[in-house]
Amino acid sequence: MTGVLSLSPHVASLAAEGSALTTRDASGASAIGWLMIALPLAGAALLLVGGKALNKIGPLLATALSWASFGVGVAVLLQLMGMAAGERSLHLNLYSWIPAGKLDVNFGMLMDPLSMTFVMLITFVGSLIHVYSLGYMEHDPDKRRFFAYLNLFIAAMLTLVLADSYLGLFLGWEGVGLASYLLIGFWNWNPAYATAANKAFIMNRVGDLGLLLAMFTMFATFGKLDFASVNASVAGAGKGTLTIIGILLLVAACGKSAQFPLQAWLGDAMAGPTPVSALIHAATMVTAGVYLIVRSNAIYTATPDARLAVCIVGAITLMFGAIVGCAKDDLKKALAASTMSQIGYMILAAGLGPVGYAFAIFHLVTHGFFKAGMFLGAGSVMHGMNDQVDMRRFGGLSAVMKITWITFGLGWLAIIGVPGLSGFWSKDKIIEAAFIGEGWRPWVFGLAALICAGITAFYMSRLFFMTFHGKRRWTDDVHPHESPLTMTIPMMVLAVGSALLGLAIGPTGIITDWLAPVTGAHEEGEPVIPVPVLIVLTLLLVAAGVALAWMRYVRDAVPVVPPVGSLATRAARKDLYQDDVNEAIFARPGLHLTRGLVFADNKGVDGAAGGTAALIGGSSSRLAKLQNGFVRSYALTMLTGVVAILGLVWVIQ
Amino acid sequence: MGEFVATKINYAAVLPMLIVFAAAMIGVLVEAFVPRASRYVAQLPLTLIGLAGALAALLLNSRDNQGITAAGAVVVDGPTLMFQGIVLALSILAVLVMAERLDREGADAFTQSGASVPGSPLEAQAERLGATTTEVFPLTLFAVGGMMLFPASGNLLTMFVALEVLSLPLYIMTGLARRRRLLSQEAALKYFLLGAFSSAFFIFGAALIYGATTSTDLSVIAKAVGQVTGLDSLLVPGILLVAVGLLFKVGAVPFHSWTPDVYQGAPSPVTGFMAACTKIAAFGAMARVFYVGFEALRWNWQPVLAVVAALTMVVGAVLSITQKDVKRLLAYSSITHAGFLLLGIVAMDRTSIAGLMFYLAAYGISTITAFALIALVRQSGAEATHLSQWAGLGRTSPVVAAVFAFMMLSFAGIPLTSGFTAKFALFAPAVAHGGVWLVVLAMLASAVTAFVYVRVIVLMYFSDPIDGVSVVNPSYLTYAAVAVGAALTLMLGVLPSPLLDAAKSASIFLR
């Protein structure tokens, strides 16, 4: 206990340091910062309202608007970079949303290093994916609607990261949920896709619930919901309250970022079009949870307990995704599992506190590039393989799809952390950070991060080898070919990013310095294992993972029909029984609760109506139910209610 | 025998109510003297002009004539005007929907002959003559008059009279559905019997309060209540029994059982009107009774109302999951919303009254719009209310499905709809005034109901349409009502400040 007490002044000073960033009203390029959101939003509206007249030009228009948004973002970024580090925070008030008295809620934009980092990632990768979709969706009769949704998504995601308050963030949060829902269910004639969209929605609602409750708690505690006021009031708030807020925000992050225990929707969401998986389920939306936690760093810095919870969730998901990824034969689902695992890394880093915030964002950015690149590569493969996704039916594609093979290969090398490429710089930093600390924590979290680096190498290599190398196991009717330039150019750009971005901003210290005003400068701790040893260990594990994958999937033949596999393999294939667990823990008790209460309403259940019909359709047991259509029972219910209320009051008095 | 002193009545303050009642009276005379064929043509403008005139009088005149009038029986203050204004505005929307006659091509919502036995020669005769039930218009006006008086009552007896004036027309209107007549009549009878039952509780409670305080005047009761120390063995049961009468009207658990049956049985336009406007009036009355009359005993009634609110939210939300009929689904949804709204009463604060008003307006608009759309979806002429019949509506009738989905999102409280701002305006004061556990429960309940609403959207967009279900082509009346309803739902979500400010400035009761 004394340890905590002695820590807290230090923590408070850190928080103060974090919020010492002075915010100024936007001027110059940033005064038109609202265009970043408005342009794609206008695109979405135009495309949806415009009707068939825009069928041809619409997709191009949407792409152009997305790039324009990127352009505005660059202008704002340049303006920020021209300012002193401590002043890089611009505020733009847009309008008063809920302005009544104490409920004073303005909608404004906050342009600071953190939000602009996201803006760059979202608009750049987003625009590339627009370009890619021009090719990928070329023959889709409904592509105008698809591009409208894409633009809507970009606008919502930018709202999420640019909002200056939790309420504005929530608006974007729901907006990306809606856009993702529309995009997953885009091919809505397919019931499986519709189910997936539904599952994503429900899981996300649980997360939203956390965010809403966090907001209400903040509102009750601080009286305000904008980041500046909340950050300023953190020092004066009770530790218990802060922990509660932290946990609730974590629940929100879990829902949006597919973290344990709300991870089940991500794999199913792969049912949507592949560019969507690349944009939403790899690069941007699923990382919103990480953004939320880092944005709330003032709160998390002040509450070690909530941070511990964040670390635990991150570590579990990290392992979970890695294990599931080893067994999936569906190309996209394997990538989804990998995404889940990589976000686990980010969440873990964010949970480590000031030492990890910047690394979480760093990994988020590099991951955005290499994972989006690989998803686009997967799309390219599917494009050439009649939309098949079963890797057991691939093999030897390196010869026929050269560009896809090379770009995907760069992404693969980046994610497994080959020295020099992006993933190496960002992931190793997280592994190092996880080993910093005292007691059991560095050992548990550090080892989890370290071991998973090896597993990542195995499953990503497995995926790569099964798809591009080994014998051709194609079905007879496919004629794989390279994709058109609209698709391959974005892949190449992303591949360059996967290769070089990490080197450019990681070891040079650019990213940590850039984010420092928001996340707070961190104290350099020493990992419990020396850094060079860690690097060597990581590389050894990675090499072992790749070697194992090579032996099993290149040297040995890959059977076309999946072998039964060990117990562990079967469990991993079934996503470690996540659906069964959800069923047992949530769905069934819910069902029983509903049935229990519905004893009250058999009419609703069987759709019969009226006392007469209730009698005809009902047995005597049903007649015992309350909502049976008989007015006398209703009156009795009311009377019981009255007696209960009076009795209750009598007893209390 | 004392000298007779005529009661002073501030006619300017009660003018809106007088206009509505006068229009209703003229409506009855129209029914009596205008030939059958011209009745509809006469009634519709009369009703709309009456309501619009009352609204205009309210906005232009009554605001400057606030005060307690008619010997304390009627209180015209900020909340009264706000509640009356919302009732009037929404009833205009509702009347537009009720007036939908589909150019006599399809079957409209109302029976030709409400008083006849289904299938009887009398009914057949009325059908042959091409009758339409134009009585709904004066009945609506009477109900609106009662709804306006309800929150304005400064005295429990006036309140009781208002309760009856608003209820009796609703009982009749419930029984006027054209299709599934037996179901409709059964619903009307149930509503009437249970309504009478609850009225009895109300009047019994008023009698007990009179016994304890020797007055039915809310201001006198408030004074007496303030001085009560230990002698509340009459007063507290009295207060709670009055509360029961009011809770019945809003459909709070355990006084909710009529809601699904009545919502399902009543003609859809009437259901929309009833769900929206009755709730506004009843919550207005409830707010006045608890804020003005019984405030001093809040420690006695607050926990009871809190428990009722919690039960209402939970039962409404859970039961809505299994509903297969879209009208019953909205009925349970309305029960859940009633639970949310009770938070505004429990919180006992000015800001929560403003939130209450805003929520009522937002919910009412969405509800009327939703029921207007329900009336349009038909299978072989009858309303197709079973959820399976709504499958694939997104493909066959994109506009109806899109607007209905928008209303569902509003009910679910998704940002940029009125539902979100309303929930925010209502829950935030509740958190600030100690109702944290209730708000947590409300959030859980709304998460559950969100699932239900989204299931409807999924059904409309992701399932195959079934044969035979079509959307009838409505006249400009329904178009206007739905367009206005959807626009307001969006506007209150994006730019809520005008209404919120108005509610805020109108949230102080005259005592």
Next chain:
Amino acid sequence: MTNYSYGPLLFFAAIGLGFAAFSVVAGALAGPKRYNRAKADAYECGIQPSPHAEGGGRVPIKYYLTAMLFIVFDIESVFLYPFAVAFDRMGLFALIEMVLFILTVFVAYAYVWRRGGLEWD
């Protein structure tokens, strides 16, 4: 008068409520459950309240109307009596109020008359 004098009354009410609840519960528990159509009617009284009319079998609507009209005019005369006793002292205000009251009742009467409620065929 103290509030305590209401004690017996409350006690009586409690017994009444208890008996009602007991009867319903005991009936539900002890009674045989042989349901038929008549039992399922919303208002169960042994005879069918609204037989599906093959030409009738129902109390004519006029009966209710006449009964209602009687009550309306009954109440009107109840109010007219005290007014008649004291109208000279109450002045113009009361006269106008009374005329309005009577007019209101006459509106209802006109409706019934015009819609054939008074024709006893």
